[in-house]
Amino acid sequence: xxxxMSAVLSYLSKACGLESISAFPSNHTFRSTHWDPAYFDIAFxxxxxxxxxALCTAIDNTPLIFAHINNPTPRMQRALLGLVNxxxxxxxGKAGDYIKLLIAAYSSPATHELLPGLRAVIANAxxxxxxxxxxxxxxxxxxxxxxFDVIEAAT
Numbered sequence: 001x002x003x004x005m006s007a008v009l010s011y012l013s014k015a016c017g018l019e020s021i022s023a024f025p026s027n028h029t030f031r032s033t034h035w036d037p038a039y040f041d042i043a044f045x046x047x048x049x050x051x052x053x054a055l056c057t058a059i060d061n062t063p064l065i066f067a068h069i070n071n072p073t074p075r076m077q078r079a080l081l082g083l084v085n086x087x088x089x090x091x092x093g094k095a096g097d098y099i100k101l102l103i104a105a106y107s108s109p110a111t112h113e114l115l116p117g118l119r120a121v122i123a124n125a126x127x128x129x130x131x132x133x134x135x136x137x138x139x140x141x142x143x144x145x146x147x148f149d150v151i152e153a154a155t
Contacts, residue, residue, distance in 0.1 A: 021046070023035070024051060030052075052075055063094070081141065102122075102137065103133060124136070
């Protein structure tokens with residue numbers, strides 16, 4: 001009886017939006033993507049597209065929050081790279097920090113590759129000095145015909 005009551009309370013708590021989730025549903029393409037619910041308040045029952053939109057909005061508003069997402073989706077990576085582009089255009093010095101977040105995300109083999117060859121560039125760059133690894137990734141991004149346009153300041 002106690003476990004039944006606990007299950008009912010848990011269900012009601014989720015249904016009322018009182019519990020945050022920390023991953024996409026188990027049948028979702030990006031089911032390996034997880035986030036820290038302490039940083040992202042996403043209610044149980046939120047549709048996957050709305051979840052991804054909310055995470056991308058959070059990245060746009062607070063880029064360093066990207067560090068609290070394991071195996072970010074390509075859309076989340078594009079949000080971060082859009083900020084890299086803005087940073088390079090403003091020359092505010094934050095682009096390197098954002099690229100380091102991307103490099104850290106690729107330490108997991110479960111992270112979906114945003115661009116063909118990006119994982120290989122990041123793998124090769126891991127043996128370089130901190131600034132050189134960032135520069136290698138920026139050069140690769142500048143050489144691609146990506147929809148987010150990392151400017152030539154990277155080269």
